[in-house]
Amino acid sequence: MSEELVRGLKCRLCGKIYEKSPLNFCTDDFGPLEVVYDYEAVASTLTKASITARPHNMWRYRELLPIDGEPTVGLNVGGTPLVRADRLAKALGIAELYIKNDAVNHPTLSFKDRVVAVALSKAVEFGFRTVGCASTGNLAGSVAANAAAAGLEAYVLIPDNLEQGKVLGAMIYGAKVIAVEGNYDHVNRLCSQIAFKFGWGFVNVNLRPFYAEGSKTMGFEIAEDLGWRAPDHVVAPMAGGSLIGKLLKAFKEFETLGFIPKVSTKMFGAQATGCNPISNTVKTDALKVRPIRNPNTIAKSLAIGDPADGYFASQLIRDSGGWSEDVDDDAIVDAMKLLAETEGIFAETAGGVTLAVAQKLIAQGRIDRDGSTVLCITGNGLKTQEALIGKLGRPPVIKPNMAEFEALVGSEAGELVGA
Ligand SMILES: *Cc1c(COP(=O)(O)O)cnc(C)c1O
Numbered sequence: 397m398s399e400e401l402v403r404g405l406k407c408r409l410c411g412k413i414y415e416k417s418p419l420n421f422c423t424d425d426f427g428p429l430e431v432v433y434d435y436e437a438v439a440s441t442l443t444k445a446s447i448t449a450r451p452h453n454m455w456r457y458r459e460l461l462p463i464d465g466e467p468t469v470g471l472n473v474g475g476t477p478l479v480r481a482d483r484l485a486k487a488l489g490i491a492e493l494y495i496k497n498d499a500v501n502h503p504t505l506s507f508k509d510r511v512v513a514v515a516l517s518k519a520v521e522f523g524f525r526t527v528g529c530a531s532t533g534n535l536a537g538s539v540a541a542n543a544a545a546a547g548l549e550a551y552v553l554i555p556d557n558l559e560q561g562k563v564l565g566a567m568i569y570g571a572k573v574i575a576v577e578g579n580y581d582h583v584n585r586l587c588s589q590i591a592f593k594f595g596w597g598f599v600n601v602n603l604r605p606f607y608a609e610g611s612k613t614m615g616f617e618i619a620e621d622l623g624w625r626a627p628d629h630v631v632a633p634m635a636g637g638s639l640i641g642k643l644l645k646a647f648k649e650f651e652t653l654g655f656i657p658k659v660s661t662k663m664f665g666a667q668a669t670g671c672n673p674i675s676n677t678v679k680t681d682a683l684k685v686r687p688i689r690n691p692n693t694i695a696k697s698l699a700i701g702d703p704a705d706g707y708f709a710s711q712l713i714r715d716s717g718g719w720s721e722d723v724d725d726d727a728i729v730d731a732m733k734l735l736a737e738t739e740g741i742f743a744e745t746a747g748g749v750t751l752a753v754a755q756k757l758i759a760q761g762r763i764d765r766d767g768s769t770v771l772c773i774t775g776n777g778l779k780t781q782e783a784l785i786g787k788l789g790r791p792p793v794i795k796p797n798m799a800e801f802e803a804l805v806g807s808e809a810g811e812l813v814g815a
């Protein structure tokens with residue numbers, strides 16, 4: 397049914413159209429390929445009413461996702477909460493704040509389940525039996541889990557310095573996890589060679605155009621949950637620079653289909669200072685992205701020195717009237733604490749990056765205090781606990797008696813019950 401909704405793949409540099417195939421770059425100029433849809437055909441089948449009648453997961457927007465048949469992988473992904481964050485808003489001194497909480501995405505607690513659900517459903521359609529990825533951590537767990545549930549063989553390649561929660565969180569699913577000496581850019585280059593030589597479906601290499609479209613569902617959910625409107629500001633973390641562009645593409649598609657009013661969302665990209673190729677490009681008004689050779693930050697999930705979509709991300713940030721900033725590791729930890737203490741949400745280091753950057757942009761006056769702001773929380777703090785070791789102190793230890801407890805907290809601290 398949705399077969400005719402996807403026109404093909406289009407080169408983002410020269411506009412050449414390719415058939416739907418496992419290919420991620422233009423053979424003329426190496427430009428990245430992007431899925432194009434026939435929006436008139438989509439509009440004739442997808443309505444707000446048909447969306448809201450469906451289950452609360454990412455597939456309620458399936459006509460805007462690049463699969464031909466029914467999805468076969470990741471059927472329960474998405475539908476995460478958009479949390480009205482009044483206590484955090486007060487701490488930041490802004491009026492209207494929301495957290496899009498993909499730290500609780502099913503099944504692996506990051507937004508990567510969205511991209512993997514599309515990529516692996518597409519891999520099944522293309523007939524791949526073996527899939528893989530180059531990962532900074534969250535993608536590893538998501539490919540491993542979703543491939544396991546779909547009965548696909550998975551090869552997961554990671555840099556050799558990842559957090560234990562990310563490594564064990566991939567190995568538990570029985571995937572073949574391989575640690576590569578080097579950083580993400582070394583891993584990614586190796587995966588391109590493997591995908592080509594072995595003919596496997598690497599979700600973020602030869603399946604990348606399809607994979608990337610999965611991120612749009614985070615934007616669709618935000619707009620729907622805001623009561624069918626786009627927010628004034630979105631702050632999103634950037635690694636390869638894909639998510640931030642797909643959030644805006646989602647809003648623009650809803651606008652094109654007449655589901656929401658005209659979009660004027662300012663997009664704000666967040667990075668760590670220890671790996672800031674995209675924010676550096678925006679801040680210095682450069683045209684080209686200068687790769688970072690040796691990324692060094694606790695936000696390992698964002699540590700991509702040579703971001704595939706960095707050029708397009710920096711362009712769209714400027715064009716939207718937004719901006720990009722980066723923050724150091726201490727600011728990241730402080731923001732992880734602030735989010736947890738105000739909203740009860742334990743985000744991974746990338747979430748600390750997003751909130752700390754938002755604080756900086758509010759202080760700079762780039763995020764207007766009266767507008768609506770959405771912070772995209774993309775991963776779960778339980779997977780990056782190393783970042784907090786030694787930062788929160790240790791719980792005091794007492795003997796199991798009241799005297800020790802009262803000596804610790806002071807007897808006057810308690811409210812007398814039944815007195
Ligand atoms: C992968 C990842 C991102 C960024 O994704 P890109 O689309 O590559 O920019 C953000 N947050 C977390 C936690 C991630 O794992």
Ligand SMILES: [Zn+2]
Nearest residue numbers: 407410422427
């Ligand atoms: Zn081209």
